[in-house]
Amino acid sequence: MLAPKNIKSIRHTLLVLIVGVIFSFFILFALYLSHLFIKESEKQSQINVHYWAQYIANISSEYLNKDQKSRAELHAQLVQLKPLNLIKLIDIYQYDNETKTEEFYLSYHNQKPFKTEKDYPSIQLSLEERENIKIPHITEHYTEYFIPVEKSGNIIGYIYLQTNTYSGLAQTNQLLIILAIVFVILLSILRYVTSRLEFIITSPLDNITSNIQHIAKSKDYSLRLESMPYQEVDILARSLNIFLTRTEKHHMKLQQSVQQSIERTQELETKIVNRTAALKESNQELLSTLEKLHQFQDQLVESGKMASLGDMVAGVAHEVNTPIGLGVTASTLLSDRLMEMKGHFENKTLKSSQLKRFFNEGAENVGIIYRNLKRAAELISSFKKVAVDQSSEDIREFNMNELISEVLLTLAPQIKNTPYRVDVACPQDLLIWSKPGPINQIFINLILNSILHAFDNRNNGTITIAISLIENNINISFKDDGSGIDETIKNKIFDPFITTKRGSGGSGLGLHLVYNLVTQALGGSITIESELDKGTEFKIIFPLNLDNNYA
Known part of the structure; x- marks a missing residue:
């Protein structure tokens, strides 16, 4: 079936066809x-300019080569041509046969008074231009002509004539x-012919259309169309009657089918009600099971978070134990020396050399205590910041470079006893407004994931962290030169419980946790590129100023 926009009326088609043909012939004619x-007008203009040039030449031949009074009389003769409003410009030149030279004699302008050569210079024509206009030349604004003035068979001068061409234009209009x-x-x-043709053609069609619409509304397919006065339309009417006969039979069968469908529908409704009740019970059980699975998954993800925090606690505790032990040893030695000096002082056996040695040893012990307590304080402060950020998703402003330094300081116990190196490239003054907690967890999980999986007890390895600011987004490139990821699990590496170390310390939740933190907590995206034995690169992008939508 044709779309409505492609349906055209007979009237419009006839009108366009007839008008188009006639209009084309009319335009050509x-x-x-x-x-x-136009050609006739141009010919007439050439005849006119030739006539007036000859006329002016005959008048001028009587005045050329005479005194100044004759020049004024000639100008008076030319002024009489002004009412014609045809001649635009006349330049008359005097020619001397003995010297073979010519000089300007007189100029007449239809809109200007008489001018001498000194007051109003004549139009200077080259030999080529003179040759071109020895036959009247028609331009857009005027017709120009150049002829000699002869007397007794000798050339005594020349005339350059310009006439207006507006009269031909008026005739053209x-x-x-x-x-x-x-x-x-x-x-x-x-229009009249088209209207009559339209009436002759469309009148029977309108009759057929109204009858068909009546049958469609009443749904009485027993009605038939009458015979039409034109053979083509009558064939259409008979074809429609055949169609109505078939439609009537089909309609009767359809009514019977509808009745049967109603009976079957009632039977199906009864079955559907019974099965719906059974499905509701099954769905309820499935929803309950799904809810338990979600709770279990959340617990596993939370366990993964706490596991990484527990690893940091153990490492920091081990690292803090050394400076605190040294501080305790130094303070005990200082206490013993103090008690010894107190005994000498009370027994009045204290010597200056003993006091001097006590001062030196005391200063040394105090220095040891201060340095180790400061080291322990730095470790505890760094761990406190990282631990607080890990357990919090508050948005605040922080320095990205300092945050990475704190993470590396906290992970120092896990890294320093390995042959692996972590290189960081981050602007020193990069301040962002985001959630430091998720970012801490991301770096910790990625670093520990590389140590556990990528390097896998290798003798060397390098982790490169590059951070840059591009178009108000933080771009993080986390790359290692480890063993890479197998293609079989590469496309599902962020799924939960996917690990290559199952049974060897891998839970399969580390990268799943990283994916959730990047996409949900930071509102960003993470992609992975990896080849076997060529390392792995994680590309993370999230906004510089985190919107409140992710708060």
């Missing part, structure tokens, strides 16, 4: 007639008006 008229009137008359005749 008008163009041909205009061409003939009249021709266009006549053509426009003829075109309007033709359009009126065409």
Whole structure:
């Protein structure tokens, strides 16, 4: 079936076809007639300019080679041509046969008074221009002509003449008006003819259409169309009657089918009600099971978070134990020396050398105590910041470079006893407004994941962390030169419980936790690129200023 926009009316088609054909013939005829008229006008203009040039040449021959009074009389003769409003410009030159030279004699302008050569210079024409206009030359604004003035068979001067061409233009405009009137008359005749043709053709079609619409509304397919006065339309009416007969039979069968469908529908409704009740019970059990699975998954993810925090606690505790032990030893030694000095002081056996040695040893012990307590305080402060950030998802402003330094300091116990190196490239003054907790957890999980999986007891390895700011987004490239990821698990590496170390310390939740932190907590994206034995690169992108939507 044709779309409505492709359906056209017979009236419109007839009108376009007839008008198009007639209009094409009319345009061709008008163009041909205009061409003939313009050529005739140009010919007439050339005849006119030649006539007036000869006329002016005959008048001028009586005054050339005479005194100044004759020049004034000639100008008076030319002024009498002004009412004609045809001649635009006349330049007259005097020619001397003995010296073979010519000089300007007189100039006449239709809109200006008489001018001498000194007051108003004549139009200077080259030999080539003179040759070109020895035959009248028609331009857009005027017709120009150059002829010699002869007397007794000798050339005594030359005349350059310009005449207006507006009269031919006026006749052209009249021709266009006549053509426009003829075109309007033709359009009126065409409209009338088209209307009559439309009535003759569409009247039977309108009758068929109204009958079909009546049958469609009443759904009485026993009705038939009447015979039409034109053979083509009558064939259409008979074809529609055949179609109505078939439709009537089909309609009767359809009613029977509808009745049968109603009976079957009732049976199906009864079955559906019974099965729906059973499905509701099954769905309820499935929803309960799914809820338990979600709770179990959340618990596993939380366990993964706490596991990483527990590893840090154990490492920091081990690291803090050394400086605190040294501080305790130094303080015990200092206490013993203090008690010894107190005994000497009370027994009045204290010597200056003993006091001097006590001062030196005391200063040394105090220095040891201070340095080790400061080291322990730095470790505890760093762990406190990381631990607090890990357990919090508050948004605040922080320095990205300092945050990474704190993470590396906290992970120092796990890294320093390995042959692996961590290189960081981050702007020193990069301040961002985001959630430091998720970022801490991301770096910790990625670093521990590389040590456990990528390097896998290798003798060397390098982790490269590059952070940059591009178009108000933080771009993090976390790359290691480890063993890479097998293609079989590469596409599902962020799924929960996917690990290559199952049974050897791998839970399969580390990268799943990283994916959730990047996409949900930070509102960013993470992608992975890896090849076997060529390392792995994680690319993380999240906004510089985290919107409140992710708070």
